[in-house]
Structures are given as structure tokens and as C-alpha cells.
Amino acid sequence: MRQRMSELRRDPADAGPGLPETTCVGVTLPVPEPLAGELERWRASFGDPMAFLVPPHITLITTTPATDWEWTLEHVRAVAAKQGPFTVTLSGTGSFRPLSPVVFLNVRAGFRECVELHSRLQTGPLERTLEFPFHPHVTIAHDVSEASMDEAAQQLRSFEASFEVRTMGLYEHEHSGLWKLREELSFGEDTEDREER
DSSP: OOOOGGGOOOOGGGOSSSOOSSEEEEEEEEOOTTHHHHHHHHHHHTTOTTTTTSOOEEEEEEEEEESOHHHHHHHHHHHHHTOOOEEEEEEEEEEOTTTSOEEEEEEOTTHHHHHHHHHHHSSGGGOOOOSSOOOOEEEEEESOOHHHHHHHHHHTTTOEEEEEEOEEEEEEEOTTSOEEEEEEEETTOOHHHHHHO
């Protein structure tokens, strides 16, 4: 059985409403089924060991230290509450080589919305200076051979698919190196209404 990020369990010693004093968080947009399953199979076909451990997604906030969990949660909820659903179209491939061994699917439609979401999220408790400009994408090959990355870029060069984004996930980076979903936030919802349900 494959183990997905949202199915990982915390150590009982870490149980509680908050996070450890300092932790790292990430925020992503999920790719829905059945497209997610298709992309997982493609990623596995290129020999990527993370194919079935990291569900397909668009990263909005990469590994970022968070020292105040309540402030972080309040901040991410507020951004989600002000964001409406939007459509993402994935089209063709790109790569971060030679800087990083990654081949990805380009975000065409929805690119602007992703950049704006990133800009709003990367403030307050999540403010930091990034080494490279933010570039929304969906990874299809990472840390595999050059030949496998070339194959990924070639095989999916004409790939195109669209989906609607209605939620984003707030993740905690665990000591194991994997990610745990802490909260899935629906776009456009009033935060107080959500807490009352």
C-alpha cells in the first residue's frame, strides 16, 4: 500500500494543538484525481523514488521555518479565505537543470494566481528571502539520471491537462524528511465559520 503525505502519523509525544517550538512548514496546491494518479505513474516510470510518497502538487511555500504556529495558521487561513477557486492548466515540460536535477510540467493557466498566492503567503510569519525566484510547476522527475530526466522532458513535452483548484494544504516537515498535512484550507471560506463547523 502506498503511503501518502496526509496519511503519515505523528509521534504520540508530539501530539497537541501546536507544533514544536521551531518547525518547518510548506503550503501546496493539490493535483486532484484521476490526474494525480496519472502523474504518479509517469513519475515512477522515470525511476523517481518519491513518485508514490509525494502526491503531485504545486508548491506555494517551500520548506520555511515557523516559530509561532498560531500566527502561521491564522496567516495561512486568512490568505485562503480571500482566494477564490481558479483553473490550472499544465502544458509541456521545463527543467531547473543545471541548477537543480528537476524536470517539471509547466503551469500555463493559473500561473499568475499561483505567483500572487505565493507573494501573499510569503509574508508575516512565513516571510523569508528565497535563493531563486518563485516558479510554479508540478515535478515529474527529481534526482534521477540525466537520461531519465531527458526521457521525462521528451515523453511529456506535449502533455496538457486542466483542473480546478479549490483548496491548499498546510504541511509540517517531519524529522523523517516526509511531510504531514496539518490542515486543508478551502478557498473563499470565512475562517470563523469554518472553525464553528
